[in-house]
Amino acid sequence: MSDEYKSCSLPSSAEPTATRSAVPMWIIVVTLVxxxxxxxxxxxxxxxxxxxxxxxxxxxxxxESSQPVSETGKLLAVxxxxxxxxxxxxxxxDGAGKLGVAPxxxxxxxxxxxxxxxxxxxxxxxxxxxIKVKGQxxxxxxxxMGAALPDYDLAAVMTYIRKSWGNxxxxxxxxxxxxxxxxIGNAPKQLQGDKLMGVVE
Amino acid sequence: MKTGIGVFFxxxxxxxxxxxxxxxxxxxxxxxxxQTSVLVTGDIWPRQRTGEATLGLQVYRANGxxxxxxxQIRQEGVSFEVVLTGVKKNPEAVSNLVSTLKLCDLNKxxxxxxxxxxxxxGGKTETQISATGADIKRYNAVRRSVAADYLYxxxxxxxxxxxxxxxxxxxxxLADANWQLAHLYAPGIVKNSAMPxxxxxxxxxxxxxxxxxxxxxxxxxxxxxDGYEVVPKAEAKQLxxxxxxxxxxxxLYEAPFTPATTKP
Numbered sequence: 001m002s003d004e005y006k007s008c009s010l011p012s013s014a015e016p017t018a019t020r021s022a023v024p025m026w027i028i029v030v031t032l033v034x035x036x037x038x039x040x041x042x043x044x045x046x047x048x049x050x051x052x053x054x055x056x057x058x059x060x061x062x063x064e065s066s067q068p069v070s071e072t073g074k075l076l077a078v079x080x081x082x083x084x085x086x087x088x089x090x091x092x093x094d095g096a097g098k099l100g101v102a103p104x105x106x107x108x109x110x111x112x113x114x115x116x117x118x119x120x121x122x123x124x125x126x127x128x129x130x131i132k133v134k135g136q137x138x139x140x141x142x143x144x145m146g147a148a149l150p151d152y153d154l155a156a157v158m159t160y161i162r163k164s165w166g167n168x169x170x171x172x173x174x175x176x177x178x179x180x181x182x183x184i185g186n187a188p189k190q191l192q193g194d195k196l197m198g199v200v201e
Numbered sequence: 202m203k204t205g206i207g208v209f210f211x212x213x214x215x216x217x218x219x220x221x222x223x224x225x226x227x228x229x230x231x232x233x234x235x236q237t238s239v240l241v242t243g244d245i246w247p248r249q250r251t252g253e254a255t256l257g258l259q260v261y262r263a264n265g266x267x268x269x270x271x272x273q274i275r276q277e278g279v280s281f282e283v284v285l286t287g288v289k290k291n292p293e294a295v296s297n298l299v300s301t302l303k304l305c306d307l308n309k310x311x312x313x314x315x316x317x318x319x320x321x322x323g324g325k326t327e328t329q330i331s332a333t334g335a336d337i338k339r340y341n342a343v344r345r346s347v348a349a350d351y352l353y354x355x356x357x358x359x360x361x362x363x364x365x366x367x368x369x370x371x372x373x374x375l376a377d378a379n380w381q382l383a384h385l386y387a388p389g390i391v392k393n394s395a396m397p398x399x400x401x402x403x404x405x406x407x408x409x410x411x412x413x414x415x416x417x418x419x420x421x422x423x424x425x426x427d428g429y430e431v432v433p434k435a436e437a438k439q440l441x442x443x444x445x446x447x448x449x450x451x452x453l454y455e456a457p458f459t460p461a462t463t464k465p
Contacts, residue, residue: 052455073241
Protein backbone atom coordinates (compact mmCIF):
# COMPACT_ATOMS: atom_id res chain seq x y z
CA MET A 1 0.00 0.00 0.00
CA SER A 2 2.67 2.38 1.02
CA ASP A 3 4.67 1.46 -2.09
CA GLU A 4 1.74 2.34 -4.27
CA TYR A 5 1.33 5.63 -2.48
CA LYS A 6 4.99 6.38 -3.00
CA SER A 7 4.80 5.59 -6.66
CA CYS A 8 2.06 8.23 -7.04
CA SER A 9 4.05 11.01 -5.42
CA LEU A 10 6.35 12.98 -7.67
CA PRO A 11 10.03 12.54 -7.49
CA SER A 12 11.79 15.54 -5.99
CA SER A 13 13.47 16.28 -9.34
CA ALA A 14 10.03 17.14 -10.89
CA GLU A 15 9.78 20.39 -8.88
CA PRO A 16 9.86 23.15 -11.58
CA THR A 17 12.68 25.62 -11.34
CA ALA A 18 13.56 28.64 -13.47
CA THR A 19 16.70 28.22 -15.43
CA ARG A 20 18.89 30.77 -17.09
CA SER A 21 18.68 30.52 -20.85
CA ALA A 22 19.06 33.20 -23.51
CA VAL A 23 15.91 34.93 -24.92
CA PRO A 24 15.51 33.70 -28.50
CA MET A 25 17.05 36.07 -30.99
CA TRP A 26 13.88 36.43 -33.06
CA ILE A 27 11.95 37.85 -30.09
CA ILE A 28 14.62 40.51 -29.58
CA VAL A 29 14.54 41.42 -33.26
CA VAL A 30 10.73 41.61 -33.44
CA THR A 31 10.64 43.75 -30.29
CA LEU A 32 13.20 46.18 -31.66
CA VAL A 33 11.33 46.43 -34.98
CA UNK A 34 8.05 47.13 -33.15
CA UNK A 35 9.71 49.80 -31.00
CA UNK A 36 11.16 51.41 -34.13
CA UNK A 37 7.82 51.39 -35.96
CA UNK A 38 6.16 52.81 -32.85
CA UNK A 39 8.59 55.71 -32.64
CA UNK A 40 8.22 56.45 -36.35
CA UNK A 41 4.44 56.56 -35.86
CA UNK A 42 4.85 58.93 -32.89
CA UNK A 43 7.15 61.12 -34.92
CA UNK A 44 4.72 61.38 -37.77
CA UNK A 45 1.48 61.84 -35.85
CA UNK A 46 2.05 63.12 -32.33
CA UNK A 47 3.44 66.58 -32.91
CA UNK A 48 5.56 65.73 -29.84
CA UNK A 49 2.44 65.55 -27.67
CA UNK A 50 1.64 69.19 -28.33
CA UNK A 51 -1.85 69.84 -26.92
CA UNK A 52 -2.65 72.04 -29.93
CA UNK A 53 -1.84 69.44 -32.58
CA UNK A 54 -4.63 67.14 -33.73
CA UNK A 55 -4.98 64.90 -36.76
CA UNK A 56 -4.91 65.55 -39.70
CA UNK A 57 -2.08 67.91 -38.74
CA UNK A 58 1.23 66.27 -37.87
CA UNK A 59 3.24 69.00 -36.21
CA UNK A 60 3.03 72.42 -34.60
CA UNK A 61 4.64 74.13 -37.59
CA UNK A 62 2.17 72.50 -39.96
CA UNK A 63 -0.83 73.82 -38.04
CA GLU A 64 0.80 77.23 -37.68
CA SER A 65 1.16 77.51 -41.44
CA SER A 66 -2.42 76.34 -42.00
CA GLN A 67 -4.07 79.16 -40.08
CA PRO A 68 -6.56 80.97 -42.29
CA VAL A 69 -5.27 84.30 -43.50
CA SER A 70 -8.24 86.52 -44.19
CA GLU A 71 -7.61 90.21 -44.80
CA THR A 72 -11.17 91.11 -43.84
CA GLY A 73 -11.04 88.85 -40.80
CA LYS A 74 -7.79 90.41 -39.64
CA LEU A 75 -9.14 93.93 -40.15
CA LEU A 76 -12.25 93.04 -38.15
CA ALA A 77 -10.24 91.50 -35.31
CA VAL A 78 -7.88 94.46 -35.01
CA UNK A 79 -10.76 96.87 -35.53
CA UNK A 80 -12.78 95.38 -32.70
CA UNK A 81 -9.87 95.70 -30.32
CA UNK A 82 -9.03 99.29 -31.30
CA UNK A 83 -12.68 100.33 -31.37
CA UNK A 84 -13.24 99.09 -27.85
CA UNK A 85 -10.08 100.89 -26.72
CA UNK A 86 -10.63 104.28 -28.36
CA UNK A 87 -14.27 104.60 -29.43
CA UNK A 88 -16.35 102.19 -27.36
CA UNK A 89 -16.38 104.24 -24.17
CA UNK A 90 -18.53 106.91 -25.85
CA UNK A 91 -20.18 105.19 -28.82
CA UNK A 92 -20.75 102.00 -26.82
CA UNK A 93 -19.26 98.57 -27.44
CA ASP A 94 -22.57 97.68 -29.10
CA GLY A 95 -22.41 100.76 -31.34
CA ALA A 96 -25.72 102.02 -29.96
CA GLY A 97 -24.28 105.36 -28.79
CA LYS A 98 -25.01 107.05 -25.48
CA LEU A 99 -27.50 109.81 -24.89
CA GLY A 100 -25.72 113.11 -24.38
CA VAL A 101 -22.30 111.53 -25.06
CA ALA A 102 -22.15 110.23 -28.61
CA PRO A 103 -24.60 109.30 -31.38
CA UNK A 104 -25.10 105.67 -32.45
CA UNK A 105 -22.99 104.07 -35.17
CA UNK A 106 -25.22 101.02 -35.71
CA UNK A 107 -27.47 101.87 -38.61
CA UNK A 108 -26.22 105.48 -38.75
CA UNK A 109 -26.62 107.19 -42.13
CA UNK A 110 -23.03 108.50 -41.79
CA UNK A 111 -21.59 105.01 -41.31
CA UNK A 112 -23.57 102.84 -43.71
CA UNK A 113 -22.63 104.75 -46.86
CA UNK A 114 -21.41 103.75 -50.28
CA UNK A 115 -18.15 105.71 -49.98
CA UNK A 116 -16.20 106.16 -46.77
CA UNK A 117 -14.51 109.52 -47.37
CA UNK A 118 -16.82 111.59 -45.18
CA UNK A 119 -16.94 108.96 -42.46
CA UNK A 120 -13.15 108.73 -42.32
CA UNK A 121 -12.80 112.51 -42.05
CA UNK A 122 -14.72 112.50 -38.74
CA UNK A 123 -12.10 110.63 -36.65
CA UNK A 124 -9.26 112.28 -38.59
CA UNK A 125 -10.44 115.90 -38.12
CA UNK A 126 -12.98 115.76 -35.31
CA UNK A 127 -16.54 117.03 -35.47
CA UNK A 128 -18.39 119.88 -33.80
CA UNK A 129 -21.89 121.23 -33.97
CA UNK A 130 -25.39 120.00 -34.67
CA ILE A 131 -25.94 116.82 -36.69
CA LYS A 132 -28.93 114.59 -37.21
CA VAL A 133 -28.45 110.81 -36.80
CA LYS A 134 -31.33 108.36 -37.25
CA GLY A 135 -33.84 111.18 -36.92
CA GLN A 136 -32.42 112.49 -33.66
CA UNK A 137 -30.56 115.79 -33.19
CA UNK A 138 -27.12 115.77 -31.59
CA UNK A 139 -24.99 118.80 -30.79
CA UNK A 140 -21.71 117.62 -29.34
CA UNK A 141 -17.97 117.90 -29.80
CA UNK A 142 -15.78 115.03 -30.90
CA UNK A 143 -11.97 115.32 -30.89
CA UNK A 144 -9.88 113.94 -33.75
CA MET A 145 -9.66 110.55 -32.08
CA GLY A 146 -8.25 108.77 -35.12
CA ALA A 147 -5.55 111.29 -36.04
CA ALA A 148 -2.92 109.56 -33.94
CA LEU A 149 -3.80 106.02 -35.06
CA PRO A 150 -1.67 104.28 -37.71
CA ASP A 151 -3.29 103.89 -41.13
CA TYR A 152 -3.91 100.18 -40.67
CA ASP A 153 -5.54 100.55 -37.25
CA LEU A 154 -7.83 103.34 -38.40
CA ALA A 155 -8.76 101.31 -41.48
CA ALA A 156 -9.52 98.40 -39.17
CA VAL A 157 -11.77 100.54 -36.96
CA MET A 158 -13.57 101.93 -40.02
CA THR A 159 -14.08 98.42 -41.39
CA TYR A 160 -15.27 97.18 -38.02
CA ILE A 161 -17.92 99.87 -37.55
CA ARG A 162 -19.06 99.48 -41.17
CA LYS A 163 -19.49 95.71 -40.83
CA SER A 164 -20.73 95.23 -37.26
CA TRP A 165 -24.05 95.44 -35.40
CA GLY A 166 -26.02 94.81 -38.58
CA ASN A 167 -24.11 97.36 -40.65
CA UNK A 168 -23.11 95.95 -44.02
CA UNK A 169 -20.92 98.46 -45.88
CA UNK A 170 -17.68 97.96 -47.78
CA UNK A 171 -14.33 97.53 -46.05
CA UNK A 172 -11.67 100.25 -45.80
CA UNK A 173 -8.00 99.47 -46.38
CA UNK A 174 -4.86 101.14 -45.06
CA UNK A 175 -4.16 102.49 -48.57
CA UNK A 176 -7.52 104.27 -48.58
CA UNK A 177 -6.69 105.96 -45.26
CA UNK A 178 -3.32 107.02 -46.62
CA UNK A 179 -4.96 108.76 -49.58
CA UNK A 180 -7.44 110.61 -47.35
CA UNK A 181 -4.66 111.61 -44.94
CA UNK A 182 -2.62 113.02 -47.84
CA UNK A 183 -5.63 115.04 -48.95
CA ILE A 184 -6.02 116.62 -45.50
CA GLY A 185 -2.32 117.38 -45.32
CA ASN A 186 -0.85 118.92 -42.21
CA ALA A 187 -3.67 121.32 -41.50
CA PRO A 188 -6.75 119.43 -40.35
CA LYS A 189 -9.67 121.65 -39.44
CA GLN A 190 -12.52 120.37 -37.33
CA LEU A 191 -15.60 119.45 -39.34
CA GLN A 192 -18.74 121.49 -38.77
CA GLY A 193 -21.84 119.43 -38.09
CA ASP A 194 -24.20 121.62 -40.10
CA LYS A 195 -21.92 121.38 -43.14
CA LEU A 196 -21.19 117.68 -42.77
CA MET A 197 -23.87 116.55 -45.20
CA GLY A 198 -22.21 118.72 -47.87
CA VAL A 199 -18.92 116.83 -47.65
CA VAL A 200 -18.22 114.31 -50.40
CA GLU A 201 -19.30 110.84 -49.35
CA MET B 202 8.99 31.78 -4.63
CA LYS B 203 12.43 32.54 -5.94
CA THR B 204 11.26 35.09 -8.52
CA GLY B 205 9.27 37.22 -6.05
CA ILE B 206 11.33 40.35 -6.59
CA GLY B 207 11.11 39.97 -10.37
CA VAL B 208 7.30 39.62 -10.21
CA PHE B 209 7.12 42.65 -7.90
CA PHE B 210 9.06 44.80 -10.31
CA UNK B 211 7.04 43.52 -13.27
CA UNK B 212 3.80 44.53 -11.50
CA UNK B 213 5.22 47.94 -10.58
CA UNK B 214 6.35 48.49 -14.17
CA UNK B 215 2.97 47.48 -15.63
CA UNK B 216 0.80 49.50 -13.26
CA UNK B 217 3.26 52.38 -13.18
CA UNK B 218 3.47 52.44 -16.97
CA UNK B 219 -0.28 52.61 -17.41
CA UNK B 220 -0.60 55.19 -14.62
CA UNK B 221 2.02 57.29 -16.36
CA UNK B 222 0.43 56.85 -19.78
CA UNK B 223 -3.20 57.35 -18.78
CA UNK B 224 -2.91 59.82 -15.89
CA UNK B 225 0.39 61.69 -15.82
CA UNK B 226 0.96 62.26 -19.55
CA UNK B 227 -2.58 63.60 -20.26
CA UNK B 228 -2.33 65.83 -17.19
CA UNK B 229 0.95 67.28 -18.42
CA UNK B 230 -0.50 67.67 -21.91
CA UNK B 231 -3.99 69.04 -21.16
CA UNK B 232 -4.25 69.51 -17.40
CA UNK B 233 -3.77 73.25 -17.56
CA UNK B 234 -6.26 73.75 -20.43
CA UNK B 235 -8.13 77.04 -20.20
CA GLN B 236 -10.68 78.79 -22.32
CA THR B 237 -9.19 79.69 -25.68
CA SER B 238 -10.20 82.31 -28.16
CA VAL B 239 -12.06 81.87 -31.40
CA LEU B 240 -10.12 82.80 -34.54
CA VAL B 241 -11.02 86.11 -36.20
CA THR B 242 -13.67 87.25 -33.73
CA GLY B 243 -11.55 86.69 -30.62
CA ASP B 244 -14.58 85.51 -28.60
CA ILE B 245 -13.90 83.07 -25.79
CA TRP B 246 -14.32 79.32 -26.29
CA PRO B 247 -15.95 77.34 -24.90
CA ARG B 248 -18.64 79.27 -23.06
CA GLN B 249 -19.60 78.09 -19.61
CA ARG B 250 -22.92 76.23 -19.72
CA THR B 251 -26.05 77.70 -18.20
CA GLY B 252 -27.15 76.11 -14.92
CA GLU B 253 -29.98 74.27 -16.65
CA ALA B 254 -27.63 72.80 -19.27
CA THR B 255 -25.12 71.76 -16.57
CA LEU B 256 -27.91 69.81 -14.85
CA GLY B 257 -28.85 68.43 -18.25
CA LEU B 258 -25.46 66.75 -18.52
CA GLN B 259 -26.37 64.69 -15.46
CA VAL B 260 -29.75 63.79 -17.03
CA TYR B 261 -27.87 62.73 -20.16
CA ARG B 262 -25.58 60.62 -18.02
CA ALA B 263 -28.38 59.12 -15.90
CA ASN B 264 -30.33 57.99 -18.94
CA GLY B 265 -27.33 56.35 -20.54
CA UNK B 266 -27.48 58.44 -23.70
CA UNK B 267 -23.73 57.88 -24.13
CA UNK B 268 -24.40 54.17 -24.67
CA UNK B 269 -25.79 54.93 -28.15
CA UNK B 270 -24.51 58.44 -28.95
CA UNK B 271 -20.97 59.72 -29.28
CA UNK B 272 -19.81 63.29 -28.80
CA GLN B 273 -16.78 63.32 -31.05
CA ILE B 274 -16.45 64.36 -34.66
CA ARG B 275 -13.48 63.01 -36.58
CA GLN B 276 -11.72 64.81 -39.37
CA GLU B 277 -9.77 63.07 -42.08
CA GLY B 278 -8.15 65.98 -43.83
CA VAL B 279 -8.22 69.62 -44.82
CA SER B 280 -8.88 71.11 -48.21
CA PHE B 281 -7.82 74.53 -49.37
CA GLU B 282 -9.51 76.81 -51.83
CA VAL B 283 -8.02 79.91 -53.37
CA VAL B 284 -10.52 82.71 -53.92
CA LEU B 285 -9.89 85.78 -56.02
CA THR B 286 -10.91 88.85 -54.00
CA GLY B 287 -9.75 91.59 -56.31
CA VAL B 288 -7.52 92.55 -59.21
CA LYS B 289 -4.66 95.02 -58.89
CA LYS B 290 -3.49 94.95 -62.51
CA ASN B 291 -3.71 92.89 -65.74
CA PRO B 292 -7.36 91.86 -65.36
CA GLU B 293 -7.16 89.81 -68.56
CA ALA B 294 -4.13 87.79 -67.51
CA VAL B 295 -5.74 87.15 -64.12
CA SER B 296 -9.04 85.95 -65.58
CA ASN B 297 -7.12 83.69 -67.97
CA LEU B 298 -5.26 82.20 -65.04
CA VAL B 299 -8.45 81.73 -63.02
CA SER B 300 -10.03 79.75 -65.84
CA THR B 301 -6.98 77.50 -66.30
CA LEU B 302 -5.78 76.97 -62.70
CA LYS B 303 -7.36 74.47 -60.34
CA LEU B 304 -8.53 76.49 -57.33
CA CYS B 305 -10.66 74.06 -55.27
CA ASP B 306 -9.82 70.89 -53.32
CA LEU B 307 -6.14 71.74 -53.06
CA ASN B 308 -3.57 70.73 -50.50
CA LYS B 309 -1.43 73.33 -48.76
CA UNK B 310 1.40 73.34 -51.32
CA UNK B 311 -0.95 73.54 -54.30
CA UNK B 312 -2.90 76.36 -52.65
CA UNK B 313 0.28 78.34 -51.94
CA UNK B 314 1.43 77.80 -55.52
CA UNK B 315 -1.91 78.91 -56.96
CA UNK B 316 -2.05 81.97 -54.70
CA UNK B 317 1.49 82.95 -55.68
CA UNK B 318 0.74 82.49 -59.38
CA UNK B 319 -2.38 84.65 -59.16
CA UNK B 320 -0.58 87.23 -57.02
CA UNK B 321 2.26 87.49 -59.54
CA UNK B 322 -0.24 87.99 -62.35
CA GLY B 323 -1.81 90.91 -60.45
CA GLY B 324 -4.72 89.41 -58.53
CA LYS B 325 -5.59 89.62 -54.85
CA THR B 326 -6.38 86.24 -53.34
CA GLU B 327 -7.49 84.67 -50.13
CA THR B 328 -6.93 81.05 -49.15
CA GLN B 329 -9.86 79.36 -47.46
CA ILE B 330 -9.62 76.23 -45.35
CA SER B 331 -12.32 73.64 -44.79
CA ALA B 332 -12.36 70.33 -42.97
CA THR B 333 -13.04 67.12 -44.85
CA GLY B 334 -14.03 63.61 -43.84
CA ALA B 335 -16.99 61.28 -43.56
CA ASP B 336 -18.10 62.62 -40.17
CA ILE B 337 -17.82 66.22 -41.37
CA LYS B 338 -20.06 65.42 -44.32
CA ARG B 339 -22.48 63.19 -42.44
CA TYR B 340 -23.16 65.63 -39.61
CA ASN B 341 -22.86 68.84 -41.59
CA ALA B 342 -19.99 69.82 -39.30
CA VAL B 343 -17.28 72.40 -39.88
CA ARG B 344 -14.39 70.95 -37.88
CA ARG B 345 -13.30 68.08 -35.68
CA SER B 346 -13.87 67.92 -31.92
CA VAL B 347 -10.92 69.11 -29.85
CA ALA B 348 -10.15 68.91 -26.14
CA ALA B 349 -11.24 72.50 -25.54
CA ASP B 350 -14.83 71.58 -26.46
CA TYR B 351 -15.10 69.38 -23.34
CA LEU B 352 -13.68 71.89 -20.85
CA TYR B 353 -16.91 72.16 -18.86
CA UNK B 354 -18.06 68.53 -19.16
CA UNK B 355 -17.88 66.55 -15.94
CA UNK B 356 -17.80 63.69 -16.68
CA UNK B 357 -17.02 63.86 -20.37
CA UNK B 358 -19.60 61.84 -22.33
CA UNK B 359 -17.47 60.84 -25.29
CA UNK B 360 -19.30 57.59 -26.04
CA UNK B 361 -17.94 54.70 -28.04
CA UNK B 362 -20.84 53.49 -30.14
CA UNK B 363 -23.06 55.15 -32.70
CA UNK B 364 -26.43 53.48 -32.65
CA UNK B 365 -27.76 57.01 -32.96
CA UNK B 366 -26.00 59.95 -34.57
CA UNK B 367 -23.09 61.87 -33.12
CA UNK B 368 -24.15 64.76 -30.89
CA UNK B 369 -20.96 66.85 -30.65
CA UNK B 370 -22.47 69.57 -32.84
CA UNK B 371 -26.17 68.91 -32.28
CA UNK B 372 -26.79 72.37 -30.80
CA UNK B 373 -25.84 73.93 -34.12
CA UNK B 374 -27.28 71.16 -36.31
CA LEU B 375 -30.74 70.83 -34.72
CA ALA B 376 -31.17 74.06 -32.81
CA ASP B 377 -34.94 73.93 -32.35
CA ALA B 378 -35.73 73.24 -28.66
CA ASN B 379 -39.34 72.33 -29.42
CA TRP B 380 -38.25 69.76 -32.00
CA GLN B 381 -35.78 68.29 -29.50
CA LEU B 382 -38.52 67.95 -26.86
CA ALA B 383 -40.95 66.35 -29.30
CA HIS B 384 -38.20 63.99 -30.47
CA LEU B 385 -37.39 62.88 -26.92
CA TYR B 386 -41.07 62.12 -26.33
CA ALA B 387 -41.70 60.52 -29.72
CA PRO B 388 -38.47 59.54 -31.53
CA GLY B 389 -40.74 58.11 -34.23
CA ILE B 390 -41.02 61.59 -35.76
CA VAL B 391 -37.71 60.66 -37.40
CA LYS B 392 -38.26 57.83 -39.87
CA ASN B 393 -36.68 54.47 -38.92
CA SER B 394 -35.37 55.84 -35.63
CA ALA B 395 -34.03 53.20 -33.24
CA MET B 396 -34.24 55.50 -30.23
CA PRO B 397 -36.51 54.53 -27.33
CA UNK B 398 -39.09 57.02 -26.16
CA UNK B 399 -38.21 59.01 -23.05
CA UNK B 400 -41.86 59.43 -22.05
CA UNK B 401 -41.01 59.38 -18.37
CA UNK B 402 -39.38 62.79 -18.74
CA UNK B 403 -42.80 64.15 -19.64
CA UNK B 404 -46.13 64.48 -17.89
CA UNK B 405 -49.34 63.52 -19.66
CA UNK B 406 -52.15 65.42 -18.04
CA UNK B 407 -55.67 66.67 -18.66
CA UNK B 408 -55.56 69.91 -20.57
CA UNK B 409 -57.65 72.87 -19.62
CA UNK B 410 -59.72 74.88 -22.04
CA UNK B 411 -56.49 76.12 -23.65
CA UNK B 412 -53.26 74.07 -23.79
CA UNK B 413 -50.48 74.94 -21.31
CA UNK B 414 -47.66 77.16 -22.45
CA UNK B 415 -45.07 74.38 -22.54
CA UNK B 416 -47.28 71.64 -24.05
CA UNK B 417 -45.73 69.74 -26.95
CA UNK B 418 -47.06 70.21 -30.42
CA UNK B 419 -47.02 66.59 -31.64
CA UNK B 420 -48.06 65.04 -34.93
CA UNK B 421 -51.43 63.29 -34.76
CA UNK B 422 -50.11 59.70 -34.53
CA UNK B 423 -47.99 60.52 -31.44
CA UNK B 424 -50.41 62.89 -29.73
CA UNK B 425 -52.17 61.76 -26.53
CA UNK B 426 -55.94 61.22 -26.37
CA ASP B 427 -58.22 64.18 -26.84
CA GLY B 428 -58.38 66.38 -23.79
CA TYR B 429 -54.85 65.44 -22.71
CA GLU B 430 -51.56 67.20 -23.26
CA VAL B 431 -47.86 66.36 -22.93
CA VAL B 432 -45.81 68.73 -20.80
CA PRO B 433 -42.02 68.36 -20.31
CA LYS B 434 -40.79 67.85 -16.75
CA ALA B 435 -37.77 69.81 -15.52
CA GLU B 436 -35.42 66.95 -16.52
CA ALA B 437 -36.57 67.06 -20.14
CA LYS B 438 -35.98 70.81 -20.30
CA GLN B 439 -32.53 70.41 -18.72
CA LEU B 440 -31.61 67.64 -21.15
CA UNK B 441 -32.66 69.76 -24.13
CA UNK B 442 -30.74 72.75 -22.74
CA UNK B 443 -27.67 70.50 -22.55
CA UNK B 444 -28.17 69.14 -26.06
CA UNK B 445 -28.45 72.66 -27.45
CA UNK B 446 -25.25 73.64 -25.63
CA UNK B 447 -23.29 70.99 -27.56
CA UNK B 448 -21.52 72.83 -30.34
CA UNK B 449 -18.32 72.39 -32.28
CA UNK B 450 -18.73 75.18 -34.78
CA UNK B 451 -16.19 77.89 -33.90
CA UNK B 452 -12.83 78.08 -35.71
CA LEU B 453 -10.02 77.44 -33.24
CA TYR B 454 -6.26 77.54 -33.59
CA GLU B 455 -5.99 73.75 -33.28
CA ALA B 456 -8.81 73.11 -35.76
CA PRO B 457 -8.83 76.05 -38.16
CA PHE B 458 -11.31 76.61 -40.93
CA THR B 459 -12.65 79.67 -42.73
CA PRO B 460 -16.03 80.54 -41.25
CA ALA B 461 -18.81 81.48 -43.63
CA THR B 462 -19.06 85.00 -42.15
CA THR B 463 -15.60 86.11 -43.24
CA LYS B 464 -15.84 84.70 -46.75
CA PRO B 465 -15.60 87.63 -49.13
